[in-house]
Amino acid sequence: MARLMAPAIVILGSGALATARRIQRRYPGARVHGLRSRFDARAERGAGSGHEAGHEAGHEAGREAGHEANQEAHLQTRIEADLEAGTExxxxxxEELSAYLRELYASGTPIIALCAAGIVIRCVAPLLANKGTEPPVLAVAEDGSAVVPLLGGLAxxxxMAREIAQALDVPPAITTSGELRFGTCVLNPPPGYALASIEQGKRFVSDLLAGERTRIEGGAHWLDDAPxxxxxxxxxxxxxxxLAWDGNADELLIHPRSVVVALADGDGETAVARVRDALAARGLSPLALAAVVVPSSCSGDxxxxxAAHALGVALRFADVADAAHTRSLPRAWLEAALPAQCEIVDAGPGIALAVAETPLDPDTIGRARGRLTVIGLGPGSAELMAPAARDALRDAxxxxxxxxxxxxAGPFRADQRVHPTDNREEMQRxxxxxxxxxxxxxxxxxxxxDPGVFAMASAVLEALDTSGAPHWADVELQIVPGVSAAMATAARAGAPLGHDFCMLSLSDNLKPWAVIESRVALAAQADLVMAFYNPVSRARPWQLDKALDIVRASRAPDTVVVLGRDIARPGASLVSTTLGRLSSADVDMRTMVIIGSSTTRAFSTRPPSARGTPREWVYTPRWYR
Incomplete structure (x- = not known):
């Protein structure tokens, strides 16, 4: 059963923040999106500097700050603080409203925009096409005095308008004729049900509005109190x-997703045709299909x-202890796994189907193929997180x-489980x-x-490589790239990594200091730009100066150095200096140190206006002398 994505609560200015937080209280998984030019950078939510192993700074901060596992309480605290203090x-x-709303709309994200309805309409108008696929879009007055549903009547x-209006204690401005007359959207059945034909449905509701009467056949509990x-x-x-629709124009068909098909083998190339043939032979609609079940040995096929994607259903797996009994899986397994009231029939060699009177929840049938996605939150600001990482968090x-x-990474929905651990427990995690x-x-x-740069991707792969657990190999493993601290710092400075470079961690928690010294010396001799992670900590304040002494043996004192502290996070700072002037006193555990090559250059640009602020840039040319 599809779950609606968490809505995006989009505001233009701080005057709408209090209302936005009240709406967010109703949708804990939602986030408030604000126009950059009107909000202080301190408002940005962010992540660390792009590394995991040996990150003493985060370890110490985590021990001092602790972790609030109850995300709803965490959200409530922030809402109350914002309302009391008026914080932005x-x-x-x-960056820009029109493009941003179109991006949200195209991704299927429900939009709650706290601005004039006309603004929202003009922004998304170029994308309007299929009424059956559009997400919910609402306009809400900044002061919460009006809630206007605009798009997404079938979603x-x-x-949502009623829910938001209730939270704001105002009546919703619903204008849909069918909803006003009947108190519900007949064409929008609840999860677990599917409308047979939207076009037929619209004609049917139009006839009811014109004076026709109707009877209800079957269990439509959501219509019990509808007038x-x-x-x-x-x-x-x-x-x-x-049952499939026979084309009768006098009927509005709604299909409960109450059919499960079990296949004895993993022939995915023929699965779609076999399933559809089995349904058609019994007059069942493909829209009534809830899941396809196959043996667990087919996991990863x-x-x-x-095939399951083409059928629009979940693919579930049944554990079969004895391969010799695989051919008997379909009927026998369905009889054991599904409610007694299901009608179970053989539908051909190696295929059986079950039909229930009410929707079947795929999550209760067998098990899904597990998925492990390793993501990076990026350097700090939320907009630099990869969209694929956001999607993974949403679906987790x-x-x-x-x-x-x-x-x-939060806040999270109430149905999501959170497992926070200490920074030094990578392999256990x-x-x-x-x-x-x-x-x-x-x-x-x-x-x-980035999860692959001194972070968890390597630990995850090491765990898989050394596990000796064959069932782990069935897990769908994906690693989503992110923006590393070195890349973020380089982008803010210009392009110091524009030619060959290397990244080195100066932490000796997981490798000997002698190895670090050797690698620093070789990188310096090779004239590579160097990005230093974990440059200093309270436990090892001397190591950066030692590394700098090694670099100075091969690199001139005027070599350009970039220091980026908390880049893309609140209080970020960027400083350009030289190798000759740099010392460990200029760096702390949250600083990224980029040491240029012999060709790295720094220069300034001055705006034509005398009042403009000069801008310094650092880059490493693509050529080499």
Whole structure:
């Protein structure tokens, strides 16, 4: 059953923040998006500097700050603080309204825009096409005095309007004729049901509005209290049935997703045709299909995954202890796994189907193929997080990571489980993630920066490589790239990494200091630009100066150096200096140090206006002398 994405609450200025937070209280998974030019950079929510192992700074901060596991309470605290202090705190900042709303709309994200309805309409108008696929879009007055559903009538926009209006204690401005007359959207059945034909549905509702009456056949509990024009002898009928529509214009068909098909083998290339043939032979609609079940030995079969996607249903796996009994899986397994009232029939060699009277929840049938996605939150500001990372967080059942980074990735829905751990428990965390995912859960492992740069991707792969656990190999593993601290600092400075470069961690927690010294010396001799992670800590304040002495043996004193502290996070600072002037006193554990090559240059640009501020740039040319 599809779950609606968390809405984006979009505001233009601080005058709408109090209303936005009240709406957010109703949708804890939602985030407030504010226009960058009108909000202080302190409002940006962010992540760490792009590394995990040996990150003493985050370790110490995490121990001091702790972690609030109850995300709803965390959200409530922030809402109350914002309302009391009038702070300009938003969760995500965006650059330009029109493009941003179109991006949200195109991704299927429900939009709650706290501005004039006309502004929203003009922004998304170029994308309007298919009414059946548009997400809910609402305009809400900044002071909360009006809630206007604009788009997404078939996606529950009026239900959202009622929820928001209730939270704001105002009446919703619903204008849909059918909803006003009947108190519900007949064409928007609840999760677990599917409308047979939207075009037929629109004609059917139009007839009811014109005076026709209807009877209801089957279990339509959501219509029990709706003031529909009913008559037991009416020619028109709303039918709730898994049977396929026969084209009768007098019927509005709604299909419960109450059919499960089980296949004994993993022939994904023929699965779609076999399933559709089995449904057609019994007059069942493909829209009534809830899941396809196959043996667990088929986990990871891409052809089967494509088949399930083509059918628009979940692919579930049944554990079969004895391969010799695989051919008997379809009927026997369905009889054991599904409610007694289901009708179960053989539908051909190696295929059976079950039909229930009411929708079946795929999550209760067998198990899903587990998924583990390793993401990086980026360098700090929320808009620099990869969209794929946002999607993974949205779809996750479980979120794991160092407590500080997990907290930065929230807030989370009440149905999502959060597993924060200490910074030095990387391997235990990775193994825990695989155990959760191998049980069919969708797990996200959170890192800061890029997960493959001194972060959790390597630990996850090491855990898989050394596990000796064959069931872990069935997990769908994906690593989503992120913006590392070195890349973010370089982008802010210009392009100091424009030619060959290397990244080095100066932490000796996981490798000997002698190895670090050797690598620094070789990189300096090779004239590579060097990006230093973990440059200093309270436990090892001397190591940066020692590394700098090694570099100075091969590099001139006027070599350009960039220091980026908390780049893309609140209080960020960027300083350009030289190798000769640099000392460890200029750096702390949250600083990225980029030491240029012999060709790296720094220059300034001055705006034509005398009042303009000069801008210094650092870059390494693409050529080499």
């Amino acid at each position: 705190g938003v969760d995500i900042v965006y 529950g926009v009026n239900a 529909l024009p009913r008559s037991e002898t009416a020619r028109r009928a709303i039918r709730v049935t898994p 891409e052809a089967l995954e494509r 059942t479980d979120i794991l990571g160092y407590a500080t980074y997990v907290d930065m 990775a193994r825990h993630a695989f155990e959760l995912a191998s049980g069919g859960r969708h797990v996200v492992m959170v890192s800061s920066g």
